[in-house]
Amino acid sequence: MPDIKQEEEKAILVALELPGMKSDEVEESLNELSGLAQTAGAEVVDMYVQRRNRPDPATFLGRGKVAELAGVAGATGADILICDRELQPAQQRNLEQELGIRVIDRTQLILDIFACRAQTKEGKLQVELAQLQYMLPRLTGLGTQLSRLGGGIGTRGPGETKLEVDRRRIRKRISDLKKEIEEVRRHRELLRRGRKQVPLPMVALVGYTNAGKSTLLNILTGAEVLAEDKLFATLDPTVRGMRLPDGDRVLLADTVGFIQNLPHHLVAAFRATLEEVVEADVIIHVVDISHPRAASQMQAVEAVLESLEVAGKPRLTVYNKADRLTGGLPEDLSGQDVADAEGVMVSALQGTGLNQLAQQLSVLLRKNRIKKTFYIPYHKSNLMHLIHENGKVLQAKHDPDGVEVLAEMGVVWAQRLESKLKG
Structure with missing residues (x-):
């Protein structure tokens, strides 16, 4: 598969270490975020961890760290800041104003990768639904961000074609997507039933x-x-x-x-x-x-x-x-x-x-084998091979219409045989 983005964006990654969190787990999560960013086509230029008692309600990070990152962004030519936790809409907006670059969170990054990886209709529908559900509470105050088409990581997929829509239209689209996904689910269920035959x-x-x-x-x-x-x-x-x-x-x-x-x-x-x-x-x-x-x-x-x-x-x-x-x-x-x-x-x-x-x-x-009695009509006598191949016949009693079989077989195969007998 070709790279998600031909021209790499420069990204700064940041995580918070809150009380009760282990430093090595925070570091591992940040390293994983780096892998996600690279998968999305970014060049990671720096990574930071800040220890705080709680996220700043306005800027997620402390004021000093925000000022430091503004300098790093200018020095490295970074295009985007990616946070390892989900941001509140106000935090995202305030960070963008302070840093002068785009800001996204872990969820938005994963959604961006999903948007580029989905190949089937089902996958694309599910990605679009998740993106719109993520976008809906973030519409207020995002006028400048929402006016950009294809602005890079975190803006791709269905979002880039619906940036000027209002809440009512997004809710309508979400409703339509859920109906389409339900249709796909029903289609998959039919395929699944076919497989069970x-x-x-x-x-x-x-x-x-x-x-x-x-x-x-x-x-x-x-x-x-x-x-x-x-x-x-x-x-x-x-x-x-x-x-x-x-x-x-x-x-x-x-x-x-x-x-x-x-x-x-x-x-x-x-x-x-x-x-x-x-x-x-x-x-x-x-x-x-x-x-x-x-x-x-x-x-x-x-x-x-x-x-x-x-x-x-x-x-x-x-x-x-x-x-x-x-x-x-x-x-x-x-x-x-x-x-x-x-x-x-x-x-x-x-x-x-x-x-x-x-x-x-x-x-x-073949574990958890059970003993079960099946009645197999003669017109479905071909199903006897399922017992012979996947279990054993303990007792058989014939009558004019079929045979009553006491068999020992695995739970999975017993369920499959019952399904065939009902079909």
């Missing part, structure tokens, strides 16, 4: 952005999904088939990556995309085991899974990028954590550990 379990790949989900999908299924060493390299979901060592087939779905401090309304806007996770039979949590903050990234993913109410689904943890481990495990992830988890160490890039991954996935799908 084929008795294949759905496995969703989830993980922190840039953990290697797309690379893993490509090597496991032969897909050609874009996989770059960038944050949010892919945004739209992709579903591909995969054959397991025991001969069974599953559907593998790649989803948008998660990130620290992902605003709640962004999760809500992308819920239609994340329904692949909600509907999945098994979740594969892909972790970048080489990242120094691997454990905190895992916690961020768990928080999103809990918000989607899927934290209790069958889970397989895949510790990816094992080839990058040079000095042992990351500091915040002990060897005991990895050893005790139901997971597997792999390198999607080098293709190591993938056989073990597939075998563990087979075991997980």
Whole structure:
């Protein structure tokens, strides 16, 4: 994929360290913000952390720091200041007046990247909805900013074509977008129902952005999904088939990556995309085991899974990028954590550990086997092969119309068989 922006803007990044926050976590979040800025096409010229008891209600930063940054902006020729926390509209406006450059926050930066990465109609609709919902409370007093078309990072996507609209028209557009997304959701549900007619379990790949989900999908299924060493390299979901060592087939779905401090309304806007996770039979949590903050990234993913109410689904943890481990495990992830988890160490890039991954996935799908009685009419007798291939027949009783079968099989396969019998 080409770079988001050909001519780099110069950016200054700033974060606040508030009481109760750990310095290393603030620094890691700021480094992540730097990665996001570079993904958006910016050259990061400086980064600052200010310790305060609370954000300044008028300027977010202290007056002294604002004056210092005004000098830095002039000396470096910076075009934009990016704050690691979400700004209030008044704070953003006041900072722009004091610094003489554009000011955006983490949410606006993520939305800008999403706007450039979305390829499908669904993705573009969801990005536009999230951007307009972000813009709506910020309309007041933004006359000069809103008059600029395509003014750089944070101004792209649907926002740049709707900068002069009033609140009423934006609310109308938001309402229309929600209806369009609902139509897309219904269409995806029809596709999902079609997939369920084929008795294949759905496995969703989830993980922190840039953990290697797309690379893993490509090597496991032969897909050609874009996989770059960038944050949010892919945004739209992709579903591909995969054959397991025991001969069974599953559907593998790649989803948008998660990130620290992902605003709640962004999760809500992308819920239609994340329904692949909600509907999945098994979740594969892909972790970048080489990242120094691997454990905190895992916690961020768990928080999103809990918000989607899927934290209790069958889970397989895949510790990816094992080839990058040079000095042992990351500091915040002990060897005991990895050893005790139901997971597997792999390198999607080098293709190591993938056989073990597939075998563990087979075991997980066949776990929690149940005994259940099915009545299979003779005109659907072809469904008997599902029991023979994925379980075993314990007892069979024939009558003139069909056969009553007591079978032992995995929960996933029992659900699939029930679905086929009802269809």
